[in-house]
Amino acid sequence: MKKIDINSGLKKLEAIADWFEREESVDVEKGMEKVKEGAVLIKELRGRLKEVENEFKEIKAELE
Amino acid sequence: MNLDIKDSELVLTVSQFLDSVNYVLTTGRPFVVGEVSEFKLTDKWVSFTLQDKEEKAILKCVMGIWDFRRIGLEIEDGMEVKVGGSPRITKSYGSFALWITSVEPVGEGSLKKAYQLLLKKLELEGLFTRKRELPDFIQHVGVISSRDGVVVHDFMNNLKPFGIKVNFLNARVEGKDAVEQISWAIKFFNKKMPELDAVVIIRGGGSLESMQAFNNEILCREIFASKIPVVAGIGHDVDVPIACLVADVSVSTPTAAANLINSSWDRLLFGLPAVADRIVGYMNSIFVNFEALSERIIGDGLRSISLSIERKADIINRVERIIKIADPERSLRLGYSLTTDSRGKIIRDIKNIKKGDIIKTLLANGSIESIIDKIK
Numbered sequence: 001m002k003k004i005d006i007n008s009g010l011k012k013l014e015a016i017a018d019w020f021e022r023e024e025s026v027d028v029e030k031g032m033e034k035v036k037e038g039a040v041l042i043k044e045l046r047g048r049l050k051e052v053e054n055e056f057k058e059i060k061a062e063l064e
Numbered sequence: 065m066n067l068d069i070k071d072s073e074l075v076l077t078v079s080q081f082l083d084s085v086n087y088v089l090t091t092g093r094p095f096v097v098g099e100v101s102e103f104k105l106t107d108k109w110v111s112f113t114l115q116d117k118e119e120k121a122i123l124k125c126v127m128g129i130w131d132f133r134r135i136g137l138e139i140e141d142g143m144e145v146k147v148g149g150s151p152r153i154t155k156s157y158g159s160f161a162l163w164i165t166s167v168e169p170v171g172e173g174s175l176k177k178a179y180q181l182l183l184k185k186l187e188l189e190g191l192f193t194r195k196r197e198l199p200d201f202i203q204h205v206g207v208i209s210s211r212d213g214v215v216v217h218d219f220m221n222n223l224k225p226f227g228i229k230v231n232f233l234n235a236r237v238e239g240k241d242a243v244e245q246i247s248w249a250i251k252f253f254n255k256k257m258p259e260l261d262a263v264v265i266i267r268g269g270g271s272l273e274s275m276q277a278f279n280n281e282i283l284c285r286e287i288f289a290s291k292i293p294v295v296a297g298i299g300h301d302v303d304v305p306i307a308c309l310v311a312d313v314s315v316s317t318p319t320a321a322a323n324l325i326n327s328s329w330d331r332l333l334f335g336l337p338a339v340a341d342r343i344v345g346y347m348n349s350i351f352v353n354f355e356a357l358s359e360r361i362i363g364d365g366l367r368s369i370s371l372s373i374e375r376k377a378d379i380i381n382r383v384e385r386i387i388k389i390a391d392p393e394r395s396l397r398l399g400y401s402l403t404t405d406s407r408g409k410i411i412r413d414i415k416n417i418k419k420g421d422i423i424k425t426l427l428a429n430g431s432i433e434s435i436i437d438k439i440k
Contacts, residue, residue, distance in 0.1 A: 006376060010376060010379055010380070013379070013380065013383045014379065014383060016383065016387065017382070017383040017386040017387065020386055020387065020390035021386065021390075028392045028393075028402065028426070031390065031391070031392045032391075032392060032393065034387070035387055035390070035391045035392075035393075038383065038384070038387040039387070042380055042383070042384050042387075045376075045380050046377075046380060049373060049376055049377055049380070052373060053373050056366070056369055056370070056373065059366075060362070060366050
Protein backbone atom coordinates (compact mmCIF):
# COMPACT_ATOMS: atom_id res chain seq x y z
CA MET A 1 0.00 0.00 0.00
CA LYS A 2 1.33 3.34 -1.03
CA LYS A 3 2.21 5.57 1.89
CA ILE A 4 0.34 8.82 2.08
CA ASP A 5 2.27 11.98 1.43
CA ILE A 6 1.93 14.05 4.59
CA ASN A 7 1.97 17.46 2.96
CA SER A 8 -0.56 16.70 0.27
CA GLY A 9 -2.70 14.81 2.87
CA LEU A 10 -2.67 17.86 5.13
CA LYS A 11 -3.68 20.10 2.25
CA LYS A 12 -6.65 17.86 1.51
CA LEU A 13 -7.59 17.84 5.18
CA GLU A 14 -7.44 21.61 5.45
CA ALA A 15 -9.55 21.88 2.29
CA ILE A 16 -12.23 19.80 4.02
CA ALA A 17 -12.09 22.04 7.11
CA ASP A 18 -12.39 25.09 4.85
CA TRP A 19 -15.36 23.54 3.11
CA PHE A 20 -17.24 23.15 6.37
CA GLU A 21 -16.39 26.67 7.49
CA ARG A 22 -17.36 28.14 4.13
CA GLU A 23 -20.66 26.31 3.52
CA GLU A 24 -23.76 28.24 4.49
CA SER A 25 -26.35 25.59 3.70
CA VAL A 26 -25.37 22.21 4.86
CA ASP A 27 -25.76 19.45 2.34
CA VAL A 28 -26.07 16.57 4.71
CA GLU A 29 -25.00 13.90 2.27
CA LYS A 30 -22.06 15.87 0.97
CA GLY A 31 -21.23 16.87 4.55
CA MET A 32 -21.20 13.20 5.45
CA GLU A 33 -18.90 12.43 2.54
CA LYS A 34 -16.50 15.12 3.67
CA VAL A 35 -16.60 13.82 7.23
CA LYS A 36 -15.82 10.28 6.07
CA GLU A 37 -13.05 11.51 3.75
CA GLY A 38 -11.63 13.61 6.58
CA ALA A 39 -11.75 10.69 9.01
CA VAL A 40 -9.82 8.44 6.61
CA LEU A 41 -7.24 11.15 5.97
CA ILE A 42 -6.82 11.84 9.68
CA LYS A 43 -6.23 8.14 10.37
CA GLU A 44 -3.72 7.75 7.57
CA LEU A 45 -1.93 10.97 8.39
CA ARG A 46 -1.65 10.12 12.07
CA GLY A 47 -0.20 6.71 11.17
CA ARG A 48 2.25 8.18 8.73
CA LEU A 49 3.23 10.95 11.13
CA LYS A 50 3.87 8.36 13.80
CA GLU A 51 6.13 6.42 11.43
CA VAL A 52 8.07 9.58 10.59
CA GLU A 53 8.34 10.47 14.24
CA ASN A 54 9.69 7.03 15.15
CA GLU A 55 12.16 7.14 12.28
CA PHE A 56 13.21 10.59 13.38
CA LYS A 57 13.72 9.44 16.96
CA GLU A 58 15.97 6.60 15.77
CA ILE A 59 18.09 8.96 13.68
CA LYS A 60 18.28 11.45 16.50
CA ALA A 61 19.41 8.73 18.91
CA GLU A 62 22.14 7.65 16.47
CA LEU A 63 23.34 11.21 15.98
CA GLU A 64 23.36 11.98 19.67
CA MET B 65 120.89 -1.82 -62.89
CA ASN B 66 124.57 -2.69 -63.66
CA LEU B 67 126.91 -1.97 -60.86
CA ASP B 68 130.63 -2.54 -60.95
CA ILE B 69 131.17 -3.95 -57.56
CA LYS B 70 133.42 -6.46 -55.85
CA ASP B 71 131.82 -9.60 -54.46
CA SER B 72 132.82 -8.78 -50.87
CA GLU B 73 131.22 -5.34 -50.91
CA LEU B 74 127.60 -4.78 -50.06
CA VAL B 75 126.42 -2.06 -52.31
CA LEU B 76 122.89 -0.77 -51.99
CA THR B 77 120.82 1.79 -53.75
CA VAL B 78 119.89 4.84 -51.70
CA SER B 79 116.41 3.53 -51.31
CA GLN B 80 117.66 0.10 -50.22
CA PHE B 81 120.05 1.71 -47.81
CA LEU B 82 117.40 3.91 -46.28
CA ASP B 83 115.04 0.95 -46.04
CA SER B 84 117.78 -0.90 -44.17
CA VAL B 85 118.40 2.01 -41.87
CA ASN B 86 114.69 2.48 -41.28
CA TYR B 87 114.35 -1.21 -40.56
CA VAL B 88 116.94 -0.91 -37.83
CA LEU B 89 115.55 2.35 -36.54
CA THR B 90 111.99 1.18 -36.27
CA THR B 91 112.83 -1.85 -34.19
CA GLY B 92 112.73 0.34 -31.12
CA ARG B 93 110.00 2.71 -29.94
CA PRO B 94 111.82 5.25 -27.82
CA PHE B 95 110.40 7.99 -25.66
CA VAL B 96 112.18 11.31 -25.84
CA VAL B 97 111.88 14.30 -23.58
CA GLY B 98 112.63 17.81 -24.76
CA GLU B 99 111.42 21.34 -25.20
CA VAL B 100 109.14 22.15 -28.08
CA SER B 101 110.07 24.77 -30.64
CA GLU B 102 108.97 25.61 -34.19
CA PHE B 103 105.57 24.07 -33.55
CA LYS B 104 103.54 23.97 -36.78
CA LEU B 105 100.03 22.78 -37.44
CA THR B 106 98.84 22.11 -41.01
CA ASP B 107 95.84 20.31 -42.48
CA LYS B 108 97.74 17.03 -42.57
CA TRP B 109 100.64 17.28 -40.17
CA VAL B 110 101.85 18.57 -36.90
CA SER B 111 105.57 19.16 -36.68
CA PHE B 112 107.92 20.60 -34.14
CA THR B 113 111.49 20.46 -33.04
CA LEU B 114 112.44 18.93 -29.77
CA GLN B 115 115.58 20.19 -28.16
CA ASP B 116 117.56 19.59 -25.02
CA LYS B 117 117.90 22.34 -22.48
CA GLU B 118 121.45 21.57 -21.47
CA GLU B 119 123.06 20.48 -24.70
CA LYS B 120 122.69 21.65 -28.25
CA ALA B 121 120.76 18.79 -29.72
CA ILE B 122 117.59 18.88 -31.77
CA LEU B 123 115.14 16.27 -32.98
CA LYS B 124 112.51 16.84 -35.65
CA CYS B 125 109.15 15.37 -34.70
CA VAL B 126 106.22 14.74 -37.03
CA MET B 127 102.72 13.54 -36.31
CA GLY B 128 99.61 12.99 -38.45
CA ILE B 129 96.89 15.54 -37.73
CA TRP B 130 94.35 12.85 -36.82
CA ASP B 131 96.74 11.26 -34.36
CA PHE B 132 97.37 14.68 -32.88
CA ARG B 133 93.64 15.37 -32.54
CA ARG B 134 93.12 11.97 -31.01
CA ILE B 135 95.61 12.85 -28.29
CA GLY B 136 93.53 15.88 -27.32
CA LEU B 137 96.39 18.03 -26.14
CA GLU B 138 97.29 21.63 -26.84
CA ILE B 139 101.02 22.27 -27.49
CA GLU B 140 102.99 25.39 -28.02
CA ASP B 141 106.64 26.38 -28.15
CA GLY B 142 108.49 26.27 -24.87
CA MET B 143 106.55 23.37 -23.43
CA GLU B 144 108.51 20.36 -22.23
CA VAL B 145 106.98 17.18 -23.58
CA LYS B 146 107.58 13.49 -23.67
CA VAL B 147 107.01 12.01 -27.08
CA GLY B 148 106.91 8.42 -28.20
CA GLY B 149 107.12 7.04 -31.70
CA SER B 150 109.33 5.55 -34.38
CA PRO B 151 112.47 7.20 -35.80
CA ARG B 152 112.49 7.20 -39.54
CA ILE B 153 114.25 8.73 -42.54
CA THR B 154 111.88 9.98 -45.18
CA LYS B 155 113.35 8.59 -48.33
CA SER B 156 112.18 11.28 -50.73
CA TYR B 157 113.77 14.07 -48.66
CA GLY B 158 116.47 12.19 -46.83
CA SER B 159 115.35 13.83 -43.65
CA PHE B 160 115.38 12.18 -40.28
CA ALA B 161 112.50 12.64 -37.85
CA LEU B 162 110.72 10.96 -35.03
CA TRP B 163 107.23 10.02 -36.19
CA ILE B 164 105.40 10.32 -32.99
CA THR B 165 102.24 8.61 -31.83
CA SER B 166 102.12 10.00 -28.32
CA VAL B 167 102.93 13.29 -26.74
CA GLU B 168 102.34 14.50 -23.23
CA PRO B 169 103.47 17.49 -21.23
CA VAL B 170 106.24 16.95 -18.72
CA GLY B 171 106.74 19.04 -15.62
CA GLU B 172 104.34 21.30 -13.82
CA GLY B 173 105.05 24.28 -16.00
CA SER B 174 104.15 22.45 -19.19
CA LEU B 175 101.17 20.80 -17.64
CA LYS B 176 99.86 24.16 -16.55
CA LYS B 177 100.59 25.62 -19.96
CA ALA B 178 98.67 22.83 -21.67
CA TYR B 179 95.88 23.30 -19.16
CA GLN B 180 95.65 27.02 -19.84
CA LEU B 181 95.73 26.54 -23.61
CA LEU B 182 92.88 24.04 -23.59
CA LEU B 183 90.95 26.05 -21.03
CA LYS B 184 91.09 29.12 -23.23
CA LYS B 185 90.20 27.21 -26.38
CA LEU B 186 87.16 25.46 -24.95
CA GLU B 187 86.00 28.58 -23.16
CA LEU B 188 85.99 30.47 -26.45
CA GLU B 189 83.94 27.71 -27.99
CA GLY B 190 81.40 28.00 -25.18
CA LEU B 191 81.82 24.52 -23.76
CA PHE B 192 81.60 25.79 -20.20
CA THR B 193 78.33 27.68 -20.46
CA ARG B 194 75.85 24.92 -21.24
CA LYS B 195 74.51 23.62 -17.95
CA ARG B 196 71.57 21.26 -17.95
CA GLU B 197 69.57 20.80 -14.78
CA LEU B 198 69.46 17.36 -13.28
CA PRO B 199 65.96 15.92 -13.11
CA ASP B 200 64.07 15.67 -9.86
CA PHE B 201 63.96 12.26 -8.20
CA ILE B 202 66.95 10.70 -9.96
CA GLN B 203 66.31 6.99 -10.24
CA HIS B 204 68.95 5.66 -12.60
CA VAL B 205 72.56 6.73 -13.05
CA GLY B 206 75.53 5.45 -14.99
CA VAL B 207 78.76 5.65 -13.02
CA ILE B 208 82.20 5.73 -14.65
CA SER B 209 85.23 5.17 -12.47
CA SER B 210 87.97 2.74 -11.64
CA ARG B 211 86.73 -0.33 -9.82
CA ASP B 212 90.08 -0.56 -8.03
CA GLY B 213 89.71 2.66 -6.09
CA VAL B 214 87.69 3.40 -2.98
CA VAL B 215 85.76 6.20 -4.64
CA VAL B 216 83.10 3.89 -6.04
CA HIS B 217 82.48 2.55 -2.54
CA ASP B 218 82.37 6.10 -1.18
CA PHE B 219 79.84 7.01 -3.82
CA MET B 220 77.68 3.93 -3.28
CA ASN B 221 77.86 4.15 0.52
CA ASN B 222 76.68 7.74 0.45
CA LEU B 223 73.76 7.16 -1.87
CA LYS B 224 70.59 7.20 0.19
CA PRO B 225 68.19 4.28 -0.16
CA PHE B 226 65.83 5.86 -2.66
CA GLY B 227 66.00 2.79 -4.90
CA ILE B 228 68.41 4.52 -7.27
CA LYS B 229 69.61 2.07 -9.90
CA VAL B 230 73.34 2.31 -10.61
CA ASN B 231 75.04 0.94 -13.70
CA PHE B 232 78.81 0.92 -13.34
CA LEU B 233 81.41 0.95 -16.09
CA ASN B 234 85.00 0.37 -15.11
CA ALA B 235 87.50 2.75 -16.67
CA ARG B 236 91.03 3.84 -15.96
CA VAL B 237 90.95 7.32 -14.49
CA GLU B 238 94.68 7.93 -14.84
CA GLY B 239 97.29 7.10 -17.42
CA LYS B 240 97.39 6.74 -21.15
CA ASP B 241 94.24 4.64 -21.48
CA ALA B 242 92.05 6.81 -19.28
CA VAL B 243 90.81 9.20 -21.95
CA GLU B 244 89.87 6.43 -24.32
CA GLN B 245 88.14 4.29 -21.69
CA ILE B 246 86.18 7.12 -20.08
CA SER B 247 85.15 8.45 -23.50
CA TRP B 248 84.04 4.99 -24.54
CA ALA B 249 81.98 4.62 -21.35
CA ILE B 250 80.21 7.94 -21.97
CA LYS B 251 79.42 6.84 -25.51
CA PHE B 252 78.20 3.48 -24.27
CA PHE B 253 75.78 4.98 -21.75
CA ASN B 254 74.43 7.42 -24.33
CA LYS B 255 73.92 4.71 -26.91
CA LYS B 256 72.76 1.78 -24.78
CA MET B 257 71.09 3.52 -21.85
CA PRO B 258 69.74 6.84 -23.08
CA GLU B 259 67.10 6.68 -20.35
CA LEU B 260 69.72 7.37 -17.64
CA ASP B 261 69.00 10.43 -15.52
CA ALA B 262 72.70 11.25 -15.28
CA VAL B 263 76.18 9.97 -16.07
CA VAL B 264 78.48 10.33 -13.07
CA ILE B 265 82.24 10.41 -13.55
CA ILE B 266 84.15 10.07 -10.31
CA ARG B 267 87.70 9.82 -9.09
CA GLY B 268 89.65 10.95 -6.07
CA GLY B 269 92.04 13.84 -5.93
CA GLY B 270 95.56 13.87 -7.32
CA SER B 271 98.35 15.89 -8.82
CA LEU B 272 97.91 17.91 -11.97
CA GLU B 273 99.86 15.25 -13.81
CA SER B 274 97.64 12.43 -12.60
CA MET B 275 94.61 14.45 -13.67
CA GLN B 276 95.70 14.72 -17.29
CA ALA B 277 92.84 12.61 -18.55
CA PHE B 278 90.41 15.22 -17.23
CA ASN B 279 92.31 18.03 -18.90
CA ASN B 280 92.10 16.35 -22.24
CA GLU B 281 90.24 17.82 -25.16
CA ILE B 282 88.89 14.50 -26.40
CA LEU B 283 87.29 13.68 -23.07
CA CYS B 284 85.99 17.23 -22.64
CA ARG B 285 84.28 17.11 -26.02
CA GLU B 286 82.83 13.68 -25.27
CA ILE B 287 81.31 15.06 -22.07
CA PHE B 288 79.91 18.02 -23.98
CA ALA B 289 78.49 15.68 -26.64
CA SER B 290 76.67 13.56 -24.05
CA LYS B 291 72.90 13.79 -24.39
CA ILE B 292 72.61 12.59 -20.82
CA PRO B 293 73.53 15.24 -18.22
CA VAL B 294 77.01 14.62 -16.84
CA VAL B 295 77.98 14.98 -13.20
CA ALA B 296 81.69 15.24 -12.46
CA GLY B 297 82.75 14.24 -8.99
CA ILE B 298 86.48 14.64 -9.34
CA GLY B 299 88.78 15.57 -6.51
CA HIS B 300 91.19 18.41 -7.19
CA ASP B 301 93.27 21.04 -5.45
CA VAL B 302 93.88 24.33 -7.18
CA ASP B 303 93.16 23.86 -10.85
CA VAL B 304 89.68 22.57 -11.54
CA PRO B 305 89.95 19.82 -14.14
CA ILE B 306 88.61 21.14 -17.44
CA ALA B 307 86.28 18.15 -17.73
CA CYS B 308 84.57 19.43 -14.57
CA LEU B 309 83.98 22.79 -16.19
CA VAL B 310 82.40 21.12 -19.20
CA ALA B 311 80.20 18.81 -17.11
CA ASP B 312 76.66 19.97 -16.37
CA VAL B 313 77.27 19.77 -12.65
CA SER B 314 80.59 19.48 -10.90
CA VAL B 315 81.38 18.64 -7.31
CA SER B 316 84.76 18.08 -5.76
CA THR B 317 84.41 14.58 -4.35
CA PRO B 318 82.63 11.32 -5.16
CA THR B 319 80.81 11.64 -1.84
CA ALA B 320 79.56 15.06 -2.89
CA ALA B 321 78.39 13.51 -6.18
CA ALA B 322 76.33 10.98 -4.21
CA ASN B 323 74.91 13.79 -2.07
CA LEU B 324 74.05 15.71 -5.22
CA ILE B 325 72.11 12.72 -6.54
CA ASN B 326 70.44 12.40 -3.13
CA SER B 327 69.47 16.07 -3.20
CA SER B 328 67.32 15.46 -6.27
CA TRP B 329 64.93 13.85 -3.79
CA ASP B 330 64.92 16.85 -1.45
CA ARG B 331 61.72 18.22 -2.85
CA LEU B 332 60.03 15.01 -1.81
CA LEU B 333 61.79 14.69 1.53
CA PHE B 334 61.27 18.27 2.62
CA GLY B 335 58.24 19.00 0.53
CA LEU B 336 56.30 15.91 1.56
CA PRO B 337 55.95 16.84 5.25
CA ALA B 338 54.67 20.25 4.17
CA VAL B 339 52.19 18.63 1.82
CA ALA B 340 51.27 16.17 4.57
CA ASP B 341 50.68 19.10 6.93
CA ARG B 342 48.46 20.72 4.38
CA ILE B 343 46.52 17.49 3.92
CA VAL B 344 46.17 17.04 7.67
CA GLY B 345 45.09 20.67 7.99
CA TYR B 346 42.61 20.20 5.23
CA MET B 347 41.28 17.02 6.81
CA ASN B 348 41.04 18.79 10.16
CA SER B 349 39.07 21.58 8.59
CA ILE B 350 36.78 18.98 7.07
CA PHE B 351 36.26 17.43 10.51
CA VAL B 352 35.69 20.83 12.08
CA ASN B 353 33.23 21.68 9.36
CA PHE B 354 31.65 18.30 9.79
CA GLU B 355 31.31 18.90 13.52
CA ALA B 356 29.66 22.22 12.81
CA LEU B 357 27.46 20.61 10.22
CA SER B 358 26.60 17.79 12.61
CA GLU B 359 25.73 20.35 15.24
CA ARG B 360 23.46 22.06 12.80
CA ILE B 361 21.87 18.76 11.80
CA ILE B 362 21.49 17.53 15.36
CA GLY B 363 20.64 20.87 16.84
CA ASP B 364 18.83 23.04 14.35
CA GLY B 365 17.81 20.31 11.92
CA LEU B 366 16.38 17.91 14.43
CA ARG B 367 14.59 20.68 16.29
CA SER B 368 13.13 21.88 13.04
CA ILE B 369 11.91 18.41 12.08
CA SER B 370 10.51 17.84 15.53
CA LEU B 371 8.66 21.15 15.37
CA SER B 372 7.37 20.34 11.93
CA ILE B 373 5.97 17.01 13.14
CA GLU B 374 4.30 18.76 16.05
CA ARG B 375 2.80 21.37 13.77
CA LYS B 376 1.46 18.77 11.43
CA ALA B 377 -0.06 16.87 14.33
CA ASP B 378 -1.67 20.13 15.52
CA ILE B 379 -3.17 20.69 12.10
CA ILE B 380 -4.61 17.19 12.08
CA ASN B 381 -6.07 17.69 15.56
CA ARG B 382 -7.52 21.08 14.64
CA VAL B 383 -9.16 19.78 11.47
CA GLU B 384 -10.46 16.79 13.35
CA ARG B 385 -12.20 19.05 15.84
CA ILE B 386 -13.72 21.12 13.01
CA ILE B 387 -14.99 18.02 11.23
CA LYS B 388 -16.43 16.61 14.43
CA ILE B 389 -18.25 19.81 15.20
CA ALA B 390 -19.45 20.20 11.61
CA ASP B 391 -20.57 16.60 11.29
CA PRO B 392 -24.34 16.87 10.47
CA GLU B 393 -25.07 13.47 11.95
CA ARG B 394 -23.59 14.55 15.26
CA SER B 395 -25.98 17.55 15.38
CA LEU B 396 -28.97 15.35 14.60
CA ARG B 397 -27.87 12.84 17.26
CA LEU B 398 -27.75 15.68 19.77
CA GLY B 399 -31.50 16.36 19.07
CA TYR B 400 -31.17 19.10 16.51
CA SER B 401 -33.19 18.78 13.30
CA LEU B 402 -33.15 20.25 9.83
CA THR B 403 -36.36 21.53 8.18
CA THR B 404 -36.69 21.85 4.41
CA ASP B 405 -39.47 23.02 2.10
CA SER B 406 -41.15 20.76 -0.46
CA ARG B 407 -38.16 21.30 -2.80
CA GLY B 408 -35.66 20.18 -0.14
CA LYS B 409 -34.25 23.64 0.51
CA ILE B 410 -33.36 24.32 4.16
CA ILE B 411 -35.76 26.82 5.70
CA ARG B 412 -33.68 29.55 7.37
CA ASP B 413 -36.20 32.43 7.28
CA ILE B 414 -39.85 32.43 8.40
CA LYS B 415 -40.68 34.68 5.50
CA ASN B 416 -40.01 31.87 3.05
CA ILE B 417 -42.98 29.77 4.25
CA LYS B 418 -46.71 30.27 4.61
CA LYS B 419 -49.63 28.48 6.20
CA GLY B 420 -50.54 25.25 4.43
CA ASP B 421 -47.05 24.60 3.01
CA ILE B 422 -45.73 21.08 3.36
CA ILE B 423 -42.42 20.95 5.12
CA LYS B 424 -39.99 18.10 5.92
CA THR B 425 -38.11 17.72 9.21
CA LEU B 426 -34.95 15.60 9.23
CA LEU B 427 -34.08 13.81 12.49
CA ALA B 428 -31.21 11.49 13.42
CA ASN B 429 -33.13 8.34 12.66
CA GLY B 430 -35.77 9.51 10.15
CA SER B 431 -37.89 12.41 8.88
CA ILE B 432 -41.33 13.94 9.44
CA GLU B 433 -43.54 15.65 6.86
CA SER B 434 -45.88 18.35 8.27
CA ILE B 435 -48.39 20.95 7.06
CA ILE B 436 -47.93 24.44 8.47
CA ASP B 437 -50.84 25.33 10.64
CA LYS B 438 -49.70 28.54 12.23
CA ILE B 439 -46.76 30.86 11.78
CA LYS B 440 -45.71 33.03 14.71
